[in-house]
Amino acid sequence: MSTAPAERALRILHVEDSELDHQLILAELRRAQIRPEVLRVDTLAGVQQALLEEWDAVISDYNLPGFSGMVVLDLVKARQQPVPFILVSGEIGEDTAVAAMRTGASDYLLKNNLARLAPALIHAIEAHESERARLDANRELIKSKQQLHELAGHLQTSIEMERAAIAREIHDDVGGTLTALKFDLAWIARHALDEGVKQRTAAALETVSSAIEASQRIMHNLRPAILEQGLVAAVQWMAARFEKRTGIVTTVRTSHEQMNLPPAVPLVAYRTAQEALTNVSKHASATRVDIELSIDSGVLTLELSDNGQGIAPGALAKARSFGIRGLHERAATVGGWVDLSSSSKGVSLILSVPLEAKGEEDLGLEGLFTAMHDPSMWTE
Structure with missing residues (x-):
């Protein structure tokens, strides 16, 4: 007053x-x-x-x-x-x-x-x-937004660290135990004389083999070591596994077979595509997904579109639509943004990231990913 x-x-x-x-x-x-x-x-x-x-x-x-x-x-x-x-x-x-x-x-x-x-x-x-x-008030708002972005980046880094730690435990403990169990069962199968024991051992071997495959899949989802082959190879590998698992035809087009990207960008792009494919499999009722990776005018663009039923009006504005917000915040950690559009013909998600060179002090998630890698620990 x-x-x-x-x-x-x-x-x-x-x-x-x-x-x-x-x-x-x-x-x-x-x-x-x-x-x-x-x-x-x-x-x-x-x-x-x-x-x-x-x-x-x-x-x-x-x-x-x-x-x-x-x-x-x-x-x-x-x-x-x-x-x-x-x-x-x-x-x-x-x-x-x-x-x-x-x-x-x-x-x-x-x-x-x-x-x-x-x-x-x-x-x-x-x-x-x-x-x-x-x-x-505007200055305070800008400051709050900056703090929110920093918090989002910190949370993403913490999540990746935790994922890497869990993946390492799966590889070292669960994977090692299952592999040892598979060898023991194979030895029993070779030396067993009773036909019933052989059959039960063969069934156990199949179960253990399935468990090993599941642990490897979980490990790859937690920590995508395939990214060391480059973003293009990682997205192609993810698309192939997605198509095999869901039966949804998935194509990948790219402007470059190899992309020289700043630290943190490949992991953000990979996680964005992973989240988008997960949403397609859960909600889209789609039969086809198209993924396009390109670099033009210094901007990396990842576009993922499906031919599904689209997003219901008002769904993006729901108070608890944290998945979409997470995509925006994840993109913001590398200075990028996400555009999402929906129609009766499907959903299109576009991640855009300006490829500006960053110093060693700003390695981000990908720097963390590389720093925590020890190839000897991840041999399958």
């Missing part, structure tokens, strides 16, 4: 060479029940020195000895925290007044019409305070 004029004590810098005009303005402000604390200066050096202090507003004449009110306006605008500026003059043309307003003056008045001074001053100060509050 704005403060009533009668309750305001304002610090005002008055740039004026006439003491009489200065007193007239003081009288007009007091008549409007404003308690002004006013400093009058009439030299350019005095203006520059006074602007080092804090003021609620600046009132300036236009014609001054050796300089003009427009010069004062430029000095006010150059401050780190600009303040409302009102131009008051005995003679000012319309063109000059319009130019002052366009340059940044809050208002202008003629000295023979000072009755409007107090309302104009209060309005200018309140408008300035509202604008400053809006700018502060």
Whole structure:
């Protein structure tokens, strides 16, 4: 709620060479029940020195000895925290007044019409305070968004670390145990004399082989070592496995067989395609998926489209549609963005990432992925 004029004590810098005009303005402000604390200066050096202090507003004449009110306006605008500026003059043309307003003056008045001074001053100060509050809110919003992106990046990194740790345990513990069990069962099958034992051993071998395949599939999903062969090879491998598992025809087209990408980008693109294919298999009722990888004008584009039933209207705006939000946040960790469109003919998802070179201090998820890799630990 704005403060009533009668309750305001304002610090005002008055740039004026006439003491009489200065007193007239003081009288007009007091008549409007404003308690002004006013400093009058009439030299350019005095203006520059006074602007080092804090003021609620600046009132300036236009014609001054050796300089003009427009010069004062430029000095006010150059401050780190600009303040409302009102131009008051005995003679000012319309063109000059319009130019002052366009340059940044809050208002202008003629000295023979000072009755409007107090309302104009209060309005200018309140408008300035509202604008400053809006700018502060925008800065806080930008800061919050940046913190959110940093948090999303940290969470993605933590998730990849946890996935790598789980995959390593599956490979070392579960995979090793299953392999040893398979050897033991094979030995039993070779040495068993009873036909029933041989049959049960063969069945157990099939079960263990299936468990080994499942552990390898889970391990690859948790930590895609195939990315070491490049993004194109990784997406082609994922598409082939997806088609084999779901029966959905999946094609991959690419503009480059090998793509030299900054750290973090391949893993983000891979996870985006993985999430999109998962959604297709769960919700799309599609019979075909087309994936296209391309680099054009320094931007990596991954487009995945299906011929399914599309996304229901309003589904993207659901409060708990975290999958879509996760795609956006994941893309933002490498400076990219996701566009999603849906129609009765299917869904199209496009990931775009500008390929800007990044320093060693910003390795991101892919840097983590590479740093945690030990080829001797992942031999199948």
